[in-house]
Structures are given as C-alpha cells and as structure tokens.
Amino acid sequence: MTPDAWADVTGVVTAGGRSSRFGSDKALVTWQGRTLLACACAPLEAAAGRLIIAPEGRYHMPGWRVTPDTRPGEGPLAALEAALHAAPDGWVAFTGVDLPCLTRAYWETLLAARVPGMLGVQALDGLRRPQPLAALYHTSLRAHVTALLDAGERRLRFAVPAGQVHHVTGLDPALLRNVNTPADLPGAR
Numbered sequence: 001m002t003p004d005a006w007a008d009v010t011g012v013v014t015a016g017g018r019s020s021r022f023g024s025d026k027a028l029v030t031w032q033g034r035t036l037l038a039c040a041c042a043p044l045e046a047a048a049g050r051l052i053i054a055p056e057g058r059y060h061m062p063g064w065r066v067t068p069d070t071r072p073g074e075g076p077l078a079a080l081e082a083a084l085h086a087a088p089d090g091w092v093a094f095t096g097v098d099l100p101c102l103t104r105a106y107w108e109t110l111l112a113a114r115v116p117g118m119l120g121v122q123a124l125d126g127l128r129r130p131q132p133l134a135a136l137y138h139t140s141l142r143a144h145v146t147a148l149l150d151a152g153e154r155r156l157r158f159a160v161p162a163g164q165v166h167h168v169t170g171l172d173p174a175l176l177r178n179v180n181t182p183a184d185l186p187g188a189r
C-alpha cells in the first residue's frame, strides 16, 4: 500500500484509563522488549498525524503529541471525542494501549476498506463482534459523538450511527489480543 493511504489519517492511541484490572499502569508495562504504549503506537507510525490521548506529562513517545482528555476519566468514547477534535479533517485510526498485537497490515486492511459516505470501519472478530477500539472513525462524527456524551452515553460501540460503519472480516483473531489483567500477558514486566 502506498504512503498516500495514510495521508488523511491521524493515528490515535488512547491511554488515559485507570488500569484497575491490571493493577499498575499497563501503558508502561514491558512486553517483548517494548512498552504496551509503544506496541500500540508502532503500527500507526506511517500516519500523517500521531496523537496520544492522556494527561500531559505522563507519557513520551518520539513523534507523538500528547493531547489531554476533554472529559477526563469518562472512558474511550470521551477519548475519541478529544481525538476527533484534535485531528484535522479526515480519518482517525483509534486504538488503546491494551491491543499490543495490531500490525501495520491490520490498519492498512481497514484503510483499504474505507467506503465513500461511510463514517467508520471496524473489524469483526472470530465471533463476528465489532472491534471499536481498533477502528477507523471519520472526523465528521465530531458532533454526533459530542451529542452522545452530552446525553450520558459512554459506550464506544455507539460512536458511529447504525448503517454508517463498514465491517471487515477475515482478520487473524490473534491481532486483537486484549490486555486487561497481567494473566493476559505472559512474560510482561
């Protein structure tokens, strides 16, 4: 895939969670020689813009700008709102620190699946469940996401209106390994 595929894309790693199930800040846990934050950032390095949504001063990744939450502690949907407002018009490739096995090829599969007029692209896992925390969102969702949050919604899976999300099947389920507890990451330090 040409670098042009990434020209209107902002890579976003949200990292403002509490890691309460993990027991320590999972963004900074080392696994296979890198922090989970670095694992999440690496496959998005080709993006034209790169943002980490987290409190200022907590994380430093070369080439990545840290942007604070607009609604701190309100979860990934609120983090997406912050990302959509901080990104230039285009697409946001949105993920979290607890998906360390995504690859550049994963993201390029989603980028290639963008459909004119659709506002989101999400993979389906082996059980055909959409994966909203490893997904593409168009910045024209800004007002919709803000309205959801103002109405009390906090579930990321509702970020894109029904019928506006394109689903991608056939991705290797191992790419979507999700880290919530230390048992999810054998060998982590």
Ligand SMILES: Nc1nc2c(ncn2[C@@H]2O[C@H](COP(=O)(O)OP(=O)(O)OP(=O)(O)O)[C@@H](O)[C@H]2O)c(=O)[nH]1
Pocket (backbone or CB within 6 Å): 014, 015, 016, 017, 018, 019, 020, 021, 022, 053, 054, 069, 071, 072, 073, 074, 075, 076, 078, 079, 095, 096, 097, 098, 133, 179, 180
């Ligand atoms: N910026 C931001 N990111 C968040 C927030 N809540 C969760 N996240 C991130 O969203 C991703 C997935 O969240 P969870 O697995 O629930 O992580 P968590 O909230 O840190 O962990 P638990 O406390 O165990 O639920 C992780 O990358 C978190 O850092 C938030 O309020 N703000």
Ligand SMILES: [Mg+2]
Pocket (backbone or CB within 6 Å): 017, 018
């Ligand atoms: Mg959480």
